[in-house]
Amino acid sequence: MDRNGFVKLSLLAFGLILVSFLILGFSRLVLPYRTARVLAAPTTLLGFALVCYLLVRAVLSKLRLVEIED
Numbered sequence: 001m002d003r004n005g006f007v008k009l010s011l012l013a014f015g016l017i018l019v020s021f022l023i024l025g026f027s028r029l030v031l032p033y034r035t036a037r038v039l040a041a042p043t044t045l046l047g048f049a050l051v052c053y054l055l056v057r058a059v060l061s062k063l064r065l066v067e068i069e070d
Helices: 003-030 033-062
Strands: none
Touching: 003 033
């Protein structure tokens, strides 16, 4: 993985988490809170999984086990 790919994935993770908050907020206007959480959950979990993946890649890069290329 190169640095540009790492940054793009980081921005994607941030965007997914932002979208999940927007889905939760706007769906709460017309739906009950429990239903709004169910609608926002997939993007939240996908964003969280992507952040976890990026964290593992960054730690492995810091330990010099897997390199993030320039």
